[in-house]
Amino acid sequence: MRIVLLGAPGSGKGTQSQKLVDKYHIPQISTGNLLRAAVTGGSPLGKQAKGFMEAGQLVPDHIVLGMIEERLSHKDVRKGFILDGFPRNIPQAQALDELLDKVHQPLDATILIDVDLDVLIQRITGRRTCLSCGQVYNIYTSPSRLDDRCDKCGGDLHHRMDDNEETIGNRLRIYEAQTTPLINYYRQQGKLKNIQGVGEIDDIFTKLITVLDRLTNIKPEKQREESTKMSTAKKKTATKKAAPKKKAAATKKKAVATKKKAAVTKKKAAAKKKTATKKKAAVKKKTATKKKAAAKKK
Numbered sequence: 001m002r003i004v005l006l007g008a009p010g011s012g013k014g015t016q017s018q019k020l021v022d023k024y025h026i027p028q029i030s031t032g033n034l035l036r037a038a039v040t041g042g043s044p045l046g047k048q049a050k051g052f053m054e055a056g057q058l059v060p061d062h063i064v065l066g067m068i069e070e071r072l073s074h075k076d077v078r079k080g081f082i083l084d085g086f087p088r089n090i091p092q093a094q095a096l097d098e099l100l101d102k103v104h105q106p107l108d109a110t111i112l113i114d115v116d117l118d119v120l121i122q123r124i125t126g127r128r129t130c131l132s133c134g135q136v137y138n139i140y141t142s143p144s145r146l147d148d149r150c151d152k153c154g155g156d157l158h159h160r161m162d163d164n165e166e167t168i169g170n171r172l173r174i175y176e177a178q179t180t181p182l183i184n185y186y187r188q189q190g191k192l193k194n195i196q197g198v199g200e201i202d203d204i205f206t207k208l209i210t211v212l213d214r215l216t217n218i219k220p221e222k223q224r225e226e227s228t229k230m231s232t233a234k235k236k237t238a239t240k241k242a243a244p245k246k247k248a249a250a251t252k253k254k255a256v257a258t259k260k261k262a263a264v265t266k267k268k269a270a271a272k273k274k275t276a277t278k279k280k281a282a283v284k285k286k287t288a289t290k291k292k293a294a295a296k297k298k
């Protein structure tokens with residue numbers, strides 16, 4: 001199963017992804033987590049990403065795409081994966097489609113987790129994440145039983161640097177402007193499903209797996225057929241689009257060749273004329289010299 005979880009910051013993508021990992025035993029690939037690990041590790045990539053993340057802006061596409069390409073080359077994704085927080089804009093979605101098309105492993109589905117704005121803000125400000133295992137809690141809605149410690153592994157709970165009121169506004173605006181166009185993008189591919197992301201975590205999860213089971217169990221073949229049809233159609237459109245350009249290039253090439261040929265012919269003719277003139281002059285000179293000699297003899 002290859003799926004994308006789509007939703008605003010705080011919609012519960014991370015929480016639901018972890019539950020999907022436990023149920024389906026496929027990895028969660030969260031670009032946010034990968035980037036945070038790079039920042040914490042102080043890698044060059046992390047240093048580049050840090051400023052963008054702190055400001056609540058998107059990290060440049062080339063950084064994120066490089067990271068995703070590398071992650072998708074690991075063996076553990078062969079059985080499938082859950083993409084959480086990626087793609088975040090249309091160019092990322094197109095790059096992902098191309099990457100998956102190449103290995104004939106198209107996405108099965110994209111699930112949009114819908115949550116109202118006021119709920120999102122409360123969720124983001126109250127969010128706490130385990131530094132060791134990544135388990136997500138919320139001090140208002142789903143606190144850990146052990147205060148500042150993770151119920152699962154006992155690790156320290158941490159309030160993310162970008163989960164503050166200042167940055168949240170920015171992140172939500174960016175979601176609206178850059179990420180929501182993906183809703184139509186996947187709807188047009190016939191891959192989008194919505195679920196309401198409010199209520200108890202387990203109830204939301206039940207809705208999520210109901211949708212996924214329907215999508216992946218009942219019509220997996222149809223989905224694959226559709227996505228193959230889509231990529232063939234895409235290729236056809238690309239070829240169609242490229243055709244006038246190709247024709248124009250061929251005409252230009254032909255014109256250049258004709259011009260070159262004409263230039264060569266002209267050059268040849270000029271050389272011929274020059275040789276003929278030279279020959280004529282030589283004959284004239286010879287005749288004159290002969291005449292002069294004959295006159296002297298007389």
Ligand code: AMP
Pocket residue numbers: 009031032033035052053054056057058059060064084085086087088092162171
């Ligand atoms: P998240 O944990 O998904 O909320 O991501 C936290 C931050 O990481 C975002 O606010 C961005 O700065 C950055 N980020 C995560 N995923 C992406 C992505 N796909 N493209 C660009 N930036 C990203």
